[in-house]
Amino acid sequence: MAREPDLRVIPLICPDCGARLPAEEGSVIFPCGECALLWEPREEALVRRELRLLAGEGSVHVSFWLFPFRVTTAGGEVTTLGEYRRLTGNSNRLEPERQGMPPLLFIPAVAGMPPHLLLRAGRLLTLRSPVLTSRRGFPSRLMAIGRGERDAALMAQTILLATLGPERLRNLSFLRSVKVTVGEGGLCAIPFLERGERLLHGEWSLEI
Amino acid sequence: MAAAEFGGIGCPQCGGPLNFREGSLTTLCGACRTALAVTGSAGITRYYLEETLDLAGARSAARRFLATAGVDDAVASRLRFQGGELCFLPFWRLRGIAVGWRWLERETVIEEEYLDEQGMTRRREQKGLPEQQSEILALPVEYSSPACDLSPYGLAGIATVSSVLALKGVSFERLARRGIVFDPTKEAEQIRREAMGLLRERSLPKETVRHEERLELSGEQLALIYYPVWKLGFLRDERLYPVMVDAVNGRLLKGRFPGRATVRLASPLATVTLLLFAFSLQVTAGIVLTALFLGWLASRGEVSSAGIARHFFLLVVPGKEVEHG
Numbered sequence: 001m002a003r004e005p006d007l008r009v010i011p012l013i014c015p016d017c018g019a020r021l022p023a024e025e026g027s028v029i030f031p032c033g034e035c036a037l038l039w040e041p042r043e044e045a046l047v048r049r050e051l052r053l054l055a056g057e058g059s060v061h062v063s064f065w066l067f068p069f070r071v072t073t074a075g076g077e078v079t080t081l082g083e084y085r086r087l088t089g090n091s092n093r094l095e096p097e098r099q100g101m102p103p104l105l106f107i108p109a110v111a112g113m114p115p116h117l118l119l120r121a122g123r124l125l126t127l128r129s130p131v132l133t134s135r136r137g138f139p140s141r142l143m144a145i146g147r148g149e150r151d152a153a154l155m156a157q158t159i160l161l162a163t164l165g166p167e168r169l170r171n172l173s174f175l176r177s178v179k180v181t182v183g184e185g186g187l188c189a190i191p192f193l194e195r196g197e198r199l200l201h202g203e204w205s206l207e208i
Numbered sequence: 209m210a211a212a213e214f215g216g217i218g219c220p221q222c223g224g225p226l227n228f229r230e231g232s233l234t235t236l237c238g239a240c241r242t243a244l245a246v247t248g249s250a251g252i253t254r255y256y257l258e259e260t261l262d263l264a265g266a267r268s269a270a271r272r273f274l275a276t277a278g279v280d281d282a283v284a285s286r287l288r289f290q291g292g293e294l295c296f297l298p299f300w301r302l303r304g305i306a307v308g309w310r311w312l313e314r315e316t317v318i319e320e321e322y323l324d325e326q327g328m329t330r331r332r333e334q335k336g337l338p339e340q341q342s343e344i345l346a347l348p349v350e351y352s353s354p355a356c357d358l359s360p361y362g363l364a365g366i367a368t369v370s371s372v373l374a375l376k377g378v379s380f381e382r383l384a385r386r387g388i389v390f391d392p393t394k395e396a397e398q399i400r401r402e403a404m405g406l407l408r409e410r411s412l413p414k415e416t417v418r419h420e421e422r423l424e425l426s427g428e429q430l431a432l433i434y435y436p437v438w439k440l441g442f443l444r445d446e447r448l449y450p451v452m453v454d455a456v457n458g459r460l461l462k463g464r465f466p467g468r469a470t471v472r473l474a475s476p477l478a479t480v481t482l483l484l485f486a487f488s489l490q491v492t493a494g495i496v497l498t499a500l501f502l503g504w505l506a507s508r509g510e511v512s513s514a515g516i517a518r519h520f521f522l523l524v525v526p527g528k529e530v531e532h533g
Contacts, residue, residue: 007217007254007377009226012234012243023234023243030245041245115305115346147427154426155346158307162344169342172311172420 010041015048024144026111029187031145036138038187040148051187052134056203058191061139063109064125065152066132067182068102071160074177078103081129088127089165102183103129107155109187111146121208122159130204132188139189149185156182216256217377219244227374228255231303231429246377248431252396255375256296256383256434257366259455263292266438269458270451273532274465289442294387294455296434298355299366300399306349306407308423311342315415338417347411349425351403355392355432361452362462362533366435369456378434389434396430437461452533462533476520 012021014032021030021039029040029049038049053061071078071087078084082099085092106125108118157180161169168174192199192208200207219226224239228246235244246253261269267289274284316336324330352367383389404423412419436455441448444466451463479501487494505511510519 007228007379008247008249009217009220009235009244009377010247011221012245020241021243023236023245025232025234028233041247043247046245115307115348118305119307119344119346151427154424155305155307158309158344158346158424161309166342169309169344170311170340172340172342175309175311175342175422176420 008044010044010046012039012041012046014039015046024111026146027144028111028148029109029145031138031142038145049187051138051189052132053137053139054188054190055133055135056191056201058193058201059141060194060199061142061189061191062199062208063142063145063187063189064122065105065107065109065147065149065185066188067105067107067153067156067185069105069156069160069180069182070102072177072179072181074174085129088163090127098129098131105156105159105180105182107147107152107159107185109145109147109152111144113146117208118155119159119162122155123162124206124208125204126159127163128204128206139191142189145187152185153182156180216258216382217379226377228253228377230255230301230371230375230431230433233429250396251428251430253429253431254378254434255431256378257369257373257436257456258376259294259436259438261438261453261455261458263294263438265458266292266440266453266455269453270440270460270463273460273463287442287444289440289451291441293439295361295437295439296383296387296389297358297361297363297437298390298392299433299435300351300353300355300392300394300396301367301431301433302349302351302399302403302428304349304425304428306347306404306423307345307426308421309342309344310411310419310421310423311340312413312419313338313340313417314413315339315417345411345421345423347407349403349407351399351406353394353399353402355394356390357393360450360462361437361439363435363437363452363454366433369435373456375433378432383434387436392432399430400425400428460532464532465530467528467530470525471523472525476523479519 012023012030014021014035014037016037017032017035019032019034021032023030029038031038038051039046040049078087079102080099081101081103082094084103085094106122108121157178160180161178190201192201198207217226218224219237219240219242221242222237222240224237226235226237226244228235233246235246237244248254271284274287316339318334318336319331320334321329321331352365380389404425408421408423438453438455440451440453449464449466452461454461483494483497483501486497502511505515505519
């Protein structure tokens with residue numbers, strides 16, 4: 001095997017203000033508390049990442065990757081939120097103006113979350129497809145971000161399948177035919193209330 | 209300590225030595241307290257474990273083993289090791305989360321009641337229709353494997369040690385100055401296949417008749433960890449005996465030693481005395497006894513000049529070699 005280059009280390013110092021970035025266990029993207037920016041190591045430099053802060057009540061912010069997506073199945077192509085709702089069998093009323101919007105996959109970016117909780121959190125939020133209201137600012141408490149965009153995109157198909165009903169999943173031809181294509185991902189921070197070990201989002205009736 | 213004095217990667221800010229933890233993508237410089245992100249070429253991080261034993265320490269560890277292992281005392285006391293090489297043996301470590309779906313068909317058993325000839329109610333089990341089900345999987349992956357054939361070194365795995373001890377970042381040129389660095393012959397792709405194959409096999413429920421799955425590895429952390437081992441050797445009767453000593457904890461990993469020799473003075477002396485005594489009594493008795501002796505040798509397949517010479521002149525019989533590991 002050809003000799004590979006050695007291990008590389010990149011100092012976690014904010015390229016904008018020179019402040020030292022905190023390196024929490026499992027982090028892959030690092031927030032700068034001074035200038036309210038996120039930095040991700042790529043090759044031998046730190047690259048800026050945008051963070052969308054969502055409005056809501058909560059003391060701690062959990063980061064999620066948001067991917068617009070479309071699904072091709074044996075039954076056809078799903079490209080809008082309305083079609084996605086029908087695919088999942090969700091009969092709850094959807095505002096007419098949101099029918100034609102692209103559906104969004106929510107994939108937890110938080111570090112150290114056990115695989116089954118990760119799947120559950122992604123499934124619940126994707127199924128709910130909540131209305132997202134952004135606000136200006138930077139979260140004061142952001143849980144460590146332990147999943148990069150590429151890794152999150154690898155989970156897209158699994159999270160999407162987790163949102164479908166068991167009848168569809170029992171059909172092997174259907175499973176074979178599912179192909180999820182994701183667009184460019186964006187990081188968002190969702191506020192949660194802390195309830196002991198659990199995190200609660202009151203407005204969306206969501207507990208993870 | 210300046211970066212050039214140790215074998216690992218130094219802090220880019222102050223040059224101080226860095227310690228790493230397996231599976232962690234960040235570290236903190238102990239000297240200047242700068243946090244550092246860790247990346248590797250093609251996503252592979254390369255580390256090594258530092259040896260805690262020097263050559264003298266490794267030899268002492270081998271001698272301590274000799275004292276308790278049934279090796280010839282004379283050999284153990286006179287044994288002189290010749291040279292010694294520090295080897296860095298490569299191991300792959302893979303972590304991540306396997307995500308995807310699995311569809312499977314399982315055998316089912318139906319229990320039914322029936323009336324026998326005497327009108328008694330009995331139960332019997334019958335094979336039912338196969339049951340189809342599917343599951344969405346998100347399973348943790350943790351896999352370790354030697355990166356080349358390490359059987360001559362007696363080291364099968366390093367999973368526990370590497371997750372507990374501090375690691376150093378590999379700078380190949382510096383590490384090669386300290387010892388022999390083995391190249392991995394197993395490619396990273398093979399490790400991924402092995403890990404996923406093992407996971408599929410272990411997570412598959414019993415009674416599965418047919419299955420299909422599609423799994424992908426997310427959050428992959430692939431590391432190549434070099435483990436230090438001392439390769440010692442000694443010559444005895446023109447034969448080279450290799451000994452491998454774990455350079456971290458002094459454990460003897462693999463070795464072969466001459467066995468404890470036995471001196472058999474009694475057997476040739478007794479034969480000669482008996483034959484002489486028989487001949488001194490009567491020549492016929494001597495001849496009969498000689499014939500009996502040759503018959504006994506024949507029964508052992510040793511009627512040859514070499515066999516007879518061995519019986520009379522081989523007074524020291526080498527013991528069976530002691531193998532470890």
